[in-house]
Amino acid sequence: MAASCVWSACGGRQVRWSRWSSVLGSGRLSVLLRAPFRCSAAARDSLLSALHRRGVLKDCFPESAAQHELPRLLQSGPQTVYCGFDPTADSLHAGNLLALIGLLHFRSAGHNVLAVVGGATAQVGDPSGKLRERERLSSAAAEHNTRSITDSLWRIFTNHELLFCPESARLGTVSVLNNAGWYRDWRVVDFLSEVGRYFRMGTLLSRHSVQTRLKSAEGMSLTEFSYQLFQAYDFYHLHQLHGCRLQLGGSDQLGNLMTGHDFIHKKTGEEVYGLTVPLVTTTMGDKLGKTAGNAVWLNRDKTSPFEFYQYFLRLPDSTVESYIKLFTFLPLAEVEKVMEQQRRDPGKRTAHKRLAAEVTKLVHGKDGLETAKRCTNALYNSSIEALEQMDDVELKELFREAPFKEFFLEPGTTVLDACRRAQVIPEGPKGFQMITDGGVWFNHQRASNPEQVLVPGQHILSNGLSLIRVGKKNYYILKWLRPTNILGRVRPLAGGQAKLH
Structure with missing residues (x-):
């Protein structure tokens, strides 16, 4: 047609x-x-x-x-x-x-x-x-x-x-x-x-x-x-x-x-x-795809732009030149310049970054590439600024397995209160001691005082979110809400949509 x-x-x-x-x-x-x-x-x-x-x-x-x-x-x-x-x-x-x-x-x-x-x-x-x-x-x-x-x-x-x-x-x-x-x-x-x-x-x-x-x-x-x-x-x-x-x-x-x-x-x-x-x-010679169970999907709801970007960013050095020729539209003369920069300073991974950016932009557009870079900065560079720029969708994609919870922010809420309400620590003295020992992090910063009242800009980001990490790998996302003057309605501390709890 x-x-x-x-x-x-x-x-x-x-x-x-x-x-x-x-x-x-x-x-x-x-x-x-x-x-x-x-x-x-x-x-x-x-x-x-x-x-x-x-x-x-x-x-x-x-x-x-x-x-x-x-x-x-x-x-x-x-x-x-x-x-x-x-x-x-x-x-x-x-x-x-x-x-x-x-x-x-x-x-x-x-x-x-x-x-x-x-x-x-x-x-x-x-x-x-x-x-x-x-x-x-x-x-x-x-x-x-x-x-x-x-x-x-x-x-x-x-x-x-x-x-x-x-x-x-x-x-x-x-x-x-x-x-x-x-x-x-x-x-x-x-x-x-x-x-x-x-x-x-x-x-x-x-x-x-x-x-x-x-x-x-x-x-x-x-x-x-x-x-x-x-x-x-x-x-x-x-x-x-x-x-x-x-x-x-x-x-x-x-x-x-x-x-x-x-x-x-x-x-x-x-x-x-x-x-x-x-x-x-795969490196073992198996066809990459759904049947083999190793697919890197092109749809965002199955493989996020961040995961997609990271997949190409982590390719072995031995394959990056062939892949930048295969999966990008860069002229071969420009590919050679990129590879020369890579050879001069392999630690900067210039070719890997260019490859990941070009392919992510093709599949997910400019917005998807910006999301991937924000998530990379937030996770691997511990960037508070990147965390504050992220919306709920990006946070959920970045921490796909992390529980996402919403709570009213009550005056005087402490680090211990937040952790217990979100059920990120055990009840009783063991949870208290976990915070004291430095095992809990708010927005990439160690929170070692259980009795400290939550401070906006430190424990609560400008977008109303808190990223809590317990141990090395356990992440939790909290969204703080505050009531309005209209009964039955709530709104987040900064932007976005909130659910009634």
Whole structure:
């Protein structure tokens, strides 16, 4: 569903976007690189060559045509490229991010991109890289996940255009589609009759993802085996309706890309192409994602901007150069300058900070990056100023496991009173002694006098909050309220919303 313009909310403002369209429906990181992507000499300055130098491209299919014909096709004018994202969870994760960044590179070069959310195929289940079949996803769950991931994709496309593309007029179009839209009216018999006849069992059985599962104790269901047909038809459908001739995916998707190419070539006689990006894996070689239980999510409610920022900030020194090329849009000349600064003074971690900032800004926007930096200063630099600037949401994200409690501030409330009301210390002499021994901290300052009355600016920040730490790791967040003259209503000491207790 094309549109000359849409209105998109960004950071509370309404921003007018042109040439956009949307069809909406109901451990550590390391990159495994195999044979390098090679471009012909004539295409050495092409987009594909630039992506190869960054390490973004891994495999191509069909190899000969993609190496020689595809660069010329991309240079001949705007083309359409797509990448699929199955909504098996309600958020994408860092393992999906590299493919999405690949799409953004194509869009920056003036090509049109399609992000396809697999509201239908998620219910079938992709067996690629899986040791056993996924649990069945209900249509209601698929619809919920599709909406959430669609919102996330638009957020990242928006951040990219606003924050990384000074010449937005040169960008290609972007569409977010749901493949449930073109399967809804298909009947099983009709689909098999019209589509299934173009596939050969020997070819389908030879795919690596199929062979791996057939040799396992778990085996493979007919539902999973049919996934190749659906992804191939997705490519064909997009080729027919949008002129899409290029599919991008993770390297574990190469078999599915090949099946789509074969189907389109048999049915139309036209040439299409597949490109893969490296898999994002743990240092042990396991695929990073939901199945492995090590996902770094792109949605704030699952991985906060602070946690996301810290993940990239803590990468091993040996991987930071490759990751700053893969996950940022910095020119390679600037990457080299950053790495030179890193080599001169490794302790400053210049490259790590730049990488974490760039990726956090892409995924969570400027506000998300500022949140991540405030949380970092509050937690690791013991900054009182940073604590005072934080709102309730940021504090809850920073101290995700910390209890959050609200109390009326009564005159004469002492450190001991506050700790007992919040139940952060044991009752009786043991709790009193814990404070006396220096085991309790208010806002990064040791509170060793149990009888001291709470002092605004010291025990209570200007935003009406107190951050209490007991021992080394146990955090508690207190929000102090004071009554107004209207019965039954309360308000915090400074800003925000308060609940009635």
